[in-house]
Amino acid sequence: MHAKQSPAAPARGAHKYQAVRAYLVGLVERELHVGDAIPSERALCVRFGVSRMTVRQAVDALVGEGVLVREQGRGTFVAPRRMDFEMRLTTFGEEMRRRGMRPETRVLGMGTVPASAEAADALGTEPGAPLHHLRRVRYADGSPMSIEQHWVAVDLVPGLLAAGPPPSMHDALRAVGLDPSWGEETLTAAEATDEEAALLDLRGTRAVLRATRRTFSAQAPAMYSNACYRGDRYSVWVPLSAPAPALVPRLRERDDERVEQREAVGAALEDGRTG
Amino acid sequence: MSTQGAGQAAAILAGLGGVGNIDEIEPCTTRLRSLVKEPSRVDAAALRAAGAFGVMVSGRVVQVVIGPSVDTLASDLEDLM
Numbered sequence: 495m496h497a498k499q500s501p502a503a504p505a506r507g508a509h510k511y512q513a514v515r516a517y518l519v520g521l522v523e524r525e526l527h528v529g530d531a532i533p534s535e536r537a538l539c540v541r542f543g544v545s546r547m548t549v550r551q552a553v554d555a556l557v558g559e560g561v562l563v564r565e566q567g568r569g570t571f572v573a574p575r576r577m578d579f580e581m582r583l584t585t586f587g588e589e590m591r592r593r594g595m596r597p598e599t600r601v602l603g604m605g606t607v608p609a610s611a612e613a614a615d616a617l618g619t620e621p622g623a624p625l626h627h628l629r630r631v632r633y634a635d636g637s638p639m640s641i642e643q644h645w646v647a648v649d650l651v652p653g654l655l656a657a658g659p660p661p662s663m664h665d666a667l668r669a670v671g672l673d674p675s676w677g678e679e680t681l682t683a684a685e686a687t688d689e690e691a692a693l694l695d696l697r698g699t700r701a702v703l704r705a706t707r708r709t710f711s712a713q714a715p716a717m718y719s720n721a722c723y724r725g726d727r728y729s730v731w732v733p734l735s736a737p738a739p740a741l742v743p744r745l746r747e748r749d750d751e752r753v754e755q756r757e758a759v760g761a762a763l764e765d766g767r768t769g
Numbered sequence: 770m771s772t773q774g775a776g777q778a779a780a781i782l783a784g785l786g787g788v789g790n791i792d793e794i795e796p797c798t799t800r801l802r803s804l805v806k807e808p809s810r811v812d813a814a815a816l817r818a819a820g821a822f823g824v825m826v827s828g829r830v831v832q833v834v835i836g837p838s839v840d841t842l843a844s845d846l847e848d849l850m
Contacts, residue, residue, distance in 0.1 A: 618822065676837050678799055708822075710836060715822060740793035740804075741843060743850045 510544045514552035517542070522561055526572045532562060534569075560726070576729045583677050583709070585664050586632045586640065598633040601659045602641075602693075606648060613645045616708050616718040624648040626655050628663070631693050638694045639727060645718045663717060664709075672711035679707040681730060686722065694724050701725030778845035780819035785831060786810030788850055792829075796843035801833045 518532060526532070533541075538549045553570055556562040563573040590597035607627045614621040625645045632640045644663050646654055651670050660666035664674050685700045694702070702722050709717040782788055785803055790811075792804040805811060811831055813824040823834035835842060 615823075676799060678834065710822070713820075713836070737795060737797075740795040741847050741850055742793050743788045743791055 510542055511548050511552050514538055514542050514544060514549055515555055518552060518556055519561065522556075522572050528572050528574050530572050531569050532571070574727060576727055583674055585662060586642070587662055590634045593634075595634040596636075598636070599659075599661070600631045600633070601628070602631060603627070603629040604655055604659050607645075609645070609647075613718050617645065617647050617715050619647050619649070626651065628655070628659055630659070638724075640721050640723045641690055641693055642722075643720045646716065650714075650716060667709075667711060667716055672716050674709045674711055674716065677707055677709040679705055681705050683725075684722075690722055694722070696724065696726075699726055703728055703730070774841060774845040775849070777820055778842060778849055781816060781821075781833065781842070782846065782849055784812045784816035784819055784821075785833075786812070791850070794843070794846055794850075796839040799834060799836055799839065801835055801839055801842070801846075803831045803833070804829055805831055 517538075521532065532553070535546055535549050535553075538544075538552075539546055542549075553562060553564075557564055557570070557573075560573055560576060562570050564570050587597045605627055606624050608622045609617065609619055609625050611621045613625060614623060617625070619625075625647055627643065627645055629641070629643045631638050632642060646663075646667075648654075651667070651672065654660065654666055667674055682704045684702050684704045686694060686696055686702045690696075690702065691700055696702075702725050705719075705721045705723065707717075707719040707721070708715050709719065781801070782791070785791055785794075786805060786807060787810070790805050790807055792806060794801055794803040796802075806829070808826050808829055808831065811824070811826060813821075813826075816824050816833055821833045821835060823832075825832040825834075
């Protein structure tokens with residue numbers, strides 16, 4: 495007796511687990527929404543003609559990958575998607591709108607602070623120099639996603655916070671002719687502090703991704719930022735390419751040739767002695 | 770190569786301890802990564818004066834934060850090496 499074949503079903507036997515998994519992935523990608531229940535174990539067993547254990551293995555794999563989430567006593571559901579942000583000079587607001595999500599902000603604090611050694615170094619100013627400081631929680635569709643802090647030298651943009659917290663730091667920089675043009679960011683895995691866990695409404699996992707960023711405009715550092723992203727909703731996509739050949743001093747190449755010549759002469763002499 | 774580009778390239782090579790101190794240099798999106806023979810001959814202040822926004826030394830690996838102009842800077846450097 496054959497199970498009703500779905501369009502994506504591959505061969506039987508050891509590949510049945512793959513068939514169940516592929517089917518579920520297809521459902522999640524094309525038919526179900528976040529929070530929808532997947533078909534029952536029994537329905538999957540019947541559909542693919544497999545044991546409960548095979549179905550559970552496929553579901554376990556997808557739970558492990560973060561595609562599905564099991565809720566005690568309620569069933570298995572489509573998990574909220576991780577957002578993969580590639581390393582581009584974009585802002586939280588831009589990224590959320592691109593994904594069709596509604597960005598919101600709650601300002602935790604705003605003011606002028608003396609530059610720490612780290613901030614001074616990042617902004618190319620002196621430790622203790624006055625910096626504008628803004629700290630806020632970012633939400634997407636009502637859920638907290640990240641906590642951000644930004645520092646901008648008061649000398650660079652004196653009126654940055656004059657009209658209250660700017661909705662967009664990048665827009666505020668553009669408004670004074672300091673369009674962000676490039677940057678560098680360092681990501682670090684970490685555990686949220688108690689305060690961060692509360693602000694981000696973290697349950698279960700405390701894993702977060704810390705991102706330290708220097709944003710440059712034209713030819714000077716304009717903003718230093720520190721962000722803390724929920725580990726369960728973020729991943730980073732990094733394109734890789736083979737490095738181009740490094741530049742080597744030509745002088746070095748000539749030296750290498752001379753060394754090779756010496757070695758060749760030495761070898762010839764040795765052959766002569768032993769030959 | 771522009772005179773300005775040549776000037777910066779020369780200043781960076783000097784800051785790295787001279788061509789004789791360099792094993793290799795590689796442009797990496799926003800940085801120059803180089804492998805030097807003698808890290809003590811690297812002059813971070815000179816590199817900053819040449820337009821570097823940061824200098825990191827780890828063993829013989831020296832990273833110099835320049836910005837997206839590293840690719841054109843690399844061809845200027847190549848001419849001087």
